[in-house]
Amino acid sequence: MNVPADRKYTRSHEWAKQEGDLIVVGISDFAQESLGDVVFVEVPEAGREVEAGEAVAVIESVKTASDVYAPVSGKVVEANEALADEPELVNGDPYGAGWLFKIEPSDPAEFEALLGAEDYLKVIEEES
Amino acid sequence: MLVEMKRTPMYDEHLKLGGRMVDFAGWELPVQYTSITKEHLAVRKSAGLFDVSHMGEFFVRGPAALEFLRWVTLNDPAKLRVGRAQYSMLPNDKGGVVDDIYVYRTEEGVYLVVVNAANVAKDWDHLNRLAADFDVELEDASDSWALMALQGPEAEATLQPFTDVDLSTVRKNATLPLTIAGVPARIARTGYTGEDGFEIFAAPGDAPELWRKLVEAGAVPAGLGARDTLRLEAGFPLYGHELTDDTNPRCTPLAWVIKDKPYYGREAIEDASCAERMVGMMLERGIPREGYPVFAGGAPAGKVTSGTQSPMLKKGIALGWVREDVSAEGSDVEVEVRGKLMPARVVKTPFVSPVK
Incomplete structure (x- = not known):
């Protein structure tokens, strides 16, 4: 299972990566694999204020609809508009072109408190 | 446990x-x-x-095999020649469906009944109870x-x-x-x-x-x-979703399966009114899922029993039960998708037909 060490993770299988002042958010390889073929992604609108742990996006696979939770609090500044036409990017490139949205964080400590790659791997092991 | x-x-x-x-x-x-x-x-x-x-297989044999199956199923196995099969249902005596099944006439006097995996024990009990009045022998060959x-x-x-x-x-x-x-x-x-x-x-x-x-x-x-x-x-029901012990098959697109002959529970099925009907629905936007509420003009009108995005049509498709007055083909309804009412239309099934 691919778990890049250059970013942080949540127990609910989002990843969060620092990019300048922003936090880019997506779902992990484990999450996309569990969901199966992604057919629709609903991303949050730019400008929306979100709390860490709040359901802010929805990923629909053939089988089911799943919430995506904000790993950190702050303001959504951009969402991945390419997913409207190519939701399958979430399956094909979950850590790259399949990113979901970017947050301007309000509390940097929240990012630091997220899981590192090693701890996230343990979470996956518990669930597999 | x-x-x-x-x-x-x-x-x-x-x-x-x-x-x-x-x-x-x-x-x-x-x-x-x-x-x-x-x-x-x-x-x-x-x-x-x-x-x-995982599906269950029962054999029905004996002098009264046909008579028995005519009594316990909605379709008419008397129409089956050896080497032919038919879709059918087992009715209960409350106007509902015990299971939907396939009946095969494999030999003279021998019928094979294929039932849903989830219903093997229930169907077996139901058929054995009704078989007491008939000269038939039932065999559960599911593991064979x-x-x-x-x-x-x-x-x-x-x-x-x-x-x-x-x-x-x-x-x-x-x-x-x-x-x-x-x-x-x-x-x-x-x-x-x-x-x-x-x-x-x-x-x-x-x-x-x-x-x-x-x-x-x-x-x-x-x-x-x-x-x-x-x-x-294909618009086919899945037992436990579209069809249950409480759904009247007369109020579904599968009503054709009910043949005019005596059968177990006939009065209950015929007496009930179809306040709701099983229909197909299609959405331009949004993916319907099992349990999503259906509305018509903002008023509750039913619910989705199975839904997905059609891999062929790339649109949301659903089977569900809706109020009779909005069950006609072409009726406009709404499906509540995560708090939002998405326009949907009642359509004829199958949603997708074989190309050839």
């Missing part, structure tokens, strides 16, 4: 093929091998292979047969090299014993995908080898996920 899940004879094949195993009615079966969408499209465009060994379904426009071409029977002469709903790849089997030209294809009954010991040969011949292994999206595109 820990309950050991049951495994079909093809269990090791599923693992070798990378199947993602899930619990389905107590059976450990693959929901997918690679991708539900890819497996779905393989069945629509070439040929897919499903392990459906492996069952696979080879489905899709290339199903015939995929199977033909393994048998001497000219498959082009085997019509829809026909069934016959034959030899496939050197082992005894029974085929039926039936299925649950809306495509042409065969269901193949074989001995548990022979089935894995046959499975491997069909996969080597090009059949794409397909899991429960694709089986569900395919049957939904």
Whole structure:
């Protein structure tokens, strides 16, 4: 299972990566694999204020609809508009072109408190 | 309590093929091998292979076998010649459905009834209770047969090299014993995908080898996920979703199955009014899911019993039960998708028909 060490993770299988002042958010390889073929992604609108742990996006696979939770609090500044036409990017490139949205964080400590790659791997092991 | 899940004879094949195993009615079966969408499209465009060994098989034999089956099923098995099969249902005495089934007349005086895996125990009890009044013998042969379904426009071409029977002469709903790849089997030209294809009954010991040969011949292994999206595109009900102990088959698109003859529970089925009807619905935007509420003009009008995004149409499709006054084809309704009312239209099923 691919778990890049250059970013942080949540127990609910989002990843969060620092990019300048922003936090880019997506779902992990484990999450996309569990969901199966992604057919629709609903991303949050730019400008929306979100709390860490709040359901802010929805990923629909053939089988089911799943919430995506904000790993950190702050303001959504951009969402991945390419997913409207190519939701399958979430399956094909979950850590790259399949990113979901970017947050301007309000509390940097929240990012630091997220899981590192090693701890996230343990979470996956518990669930597999 | 820990309950050991049951495994079909093809269990090791599923693992070798990378199947993602899930619990389905107590059976450990693959929901997918690679991708539900890819497996779905393989069945629509070439040929897919499903392990459906979890389904139950009952034999009905004896002097009153036909009389008994005419009493306990809604369709009329008197119309079946030897070597023919029909879709049917077991009615209860409360205007509902115990199960939807397939009845095969395999020999003179012998009928095979294939039932849903989740209902094997319930159906067995129900049939035995009603059989007390008839000179029949029931046999639960569920563990004696492996069952696979080879489905899709290339199903015939995929199977033909393994048998001497000219498959082009085997019509829809026909069934016959034959030899496939050197082992005894029974085929039926039936299925649950809306495509042409065969269901193949074989001995548990022979089935894995046959499975491997069909996969080597090009059949794409397909899991429960694709089986569900395919049957939904075809507008077929799934027991426990569209059909239950409380749903009246007279109020569904499957009402054709009810034939005018005496049968168990007939009064209850005929007396009930259809306050709600089972329909197909299509959405331009949004993906309907089981349990989503349906509205009409803002007022509650029913609910979705199965829904997905159609891999063929790339649109949300659903089966569900809605108020009679909005159940006609073309009626405008709304499906509540995560708090938002999405426009939907009542449409005729199947949503997708075979191309050829």
